[in-house]
Amino acid sequence: MIEKINRLKEEVECATAATPEAVEELRIKYLSKKGALNALMADFRNVPAESKREVGQKLNELKTFVTEKINGLKEQLSAGSDLEAASIDLTRTATPFPTGSRHPLSIVKNDIIDIFSRMGFTIAEGPEIEDDWHVFSSLNFPPDHPARDMQDTFFVTRTPVDVLLRTHTSSVQTRVMEKTQPPIRIVCPGRVYRNEAISARAHCFFHQVEGLYIDRNVSFADLKQVLLTFAKEMFGPETKIRLRPSFFPFTEPSAEMDISCDICGGKGCAFCKGTGWVEILGCGMVDPNVLRSCGIDPEVYTGYAFGMGIERITNLKYKVKDLRMFSENDVRFLEEFESAR
Numbered sequence: 001m002i003e004k005i006n007r008l009k010e011e012v013e014c015a016t017a018a019t020p021e022a023v024e025e026l027r028i029k030y031l032s033k034k035g036a037l038n039a040l041m042a043d044f045r046n047v048p049a050e051s052k053r054e055v056g057q058k059l060n061e062l063k064t065f066v067t068e069k070i071n072g073l074k075e076q077l078s079a080g081s082d083l084e085a086a087s088i089d090l091t092r093t094a095t096p097f098p099t100g101s102r103h104p105l106s107i108v109k110n111d112i113i114d115i116f117s118r119m120g121f122t123i124a125e126g127p128e129i130e131d132d133w134h135v136f137s138s139l140n141f142p143p144d145h146p147a148r149d150m151q152d153t154f155f156v157t158r159t160p161v162d163v164l165l166r167t168h169t170s171s172v173q174t175r176v177m178e179k180t181q182p183p184i185r186i187v188c189p190g191r192v193y194r195n196e197a198i199s200a201r202a203h204c205f206f207h208q209v210e211g212l213y214i215d216r217n218v219s220f221a222d223l224k225q226v227l228l229t230f231a232k233e234m235f236g237p238e239t240k241i242r243l244r245p246s247f248f249p250f251t252e253p254s255a256e257m258d259i260s261c262d263i264c265g266g267k268g269c270a271f272c273k274g275t276g277w278v279e280i281l282g283c284g285m286v287d288p289n290v291l292r293s294c295g296i297d298p299e300v301y302t303g304y305a306f307g308m309g310i311e312r313i314t315n316l317k318y319k320v321k322d323l324r325m326f327s328e329n330d331v332r333f334l335e336e337f338e339s340a341r
């Protein structure tokens with residue numbers, strides 16, 4: 001009897017199964033009512049009384065062994081099929097991963113930078129918290145200029161010197177000219193702040209790109225050509241520009257530039273108030289006082305500067321009517337612009 005038990009144990013130990021059906025066959029062969037184990041159990045009756053204890057124990061052990069073996073084979077097979085399924089693509093995400101889209105102001109800022117970098121301009125940046133010197137005094141603002149007024153400027157502290165949130169990116173001109181001798185050819189993108197009531201047409205912060213070119217023999221004609229090239233690149237080759245005389249403390253002469261209305265093509269519409277033109281930037285020849293205050297000799301060097309609002313250009317390109325849309329982070333609005341460019 002003991003020998004039979006041992007033989008059956010060896011047999012089961014060597015058993016293998018490649019499919020669930022084969023495992024089931026093994027189960028039937030050994031564990032079912034008519035299986036090998038029950039046949040042994042039936043023989044148990046004939047075991048002499050003195051061996052019953054030993055044989056009974058062996059039989060029980062065998063039953064546990066066979067049950068575990070068959071369960072083990074089952075598990076192996078199901079683990080194998082899991083692996084096979086997973087090997088299709090282990091890195092695939094279960095649901096599509098939303099990638100977001102670029103902010104319209106970033107798209108336009110990058111477009112502006114791209115156009116000017118193709119014309120040899122590099123990028124310069126400066127701090128948003130500035131002092132009076134870089135935002136106003138160095139740029140030829142007289143002490144009583146209204147732009148310094150509390151109504152326009154956010155002050156951080158007023159003693160011992162005025163520290164404020166920059167109201168324009170022209171402050172970066174000064175920072176670069178103080179450190180670098182010409183030739184200088186830079187564009188300065190950045191955020192600016194003004195103490196304005198928030199409405200569809202005004203916000204307490206917005207974005208500008210400043211441009212500056214200082215070298216020997218830089219003329220107003222150079223400025224005009226660069227700005228014309230910019231307008232055509234930004235708004236299309238049919239775009240026309242118009243320069244109107246204007247005033248800024250840091251440029252002389254100064255001008256404001258209009259482009260032919262993108263919407264009506266210059267015929268006149270509600271957007272351009274029937275004029276066919278829309279203003280997009282301020283510009284001029286850098287005032288000799290500004291060069292001098294930054295340590296550049298105005299007898300040797302001349303230069304031009306320009307500054308534009310990124311929101312303004314974005315409004316023209318994408319027809320965004322309300323400035324507040326840019327800072328509300330409404331994903332339905334943001335999703336309208338192309339993703340990563």
Ligand code: DAH
Nearest residue numbers: 168251282283284305306307
């Ligand atoms: N800083 C001006 C503003 O914020 C824009 C500007 C005008 C910049 C003329 C310039 C310039 O460099 O020459 O409105």
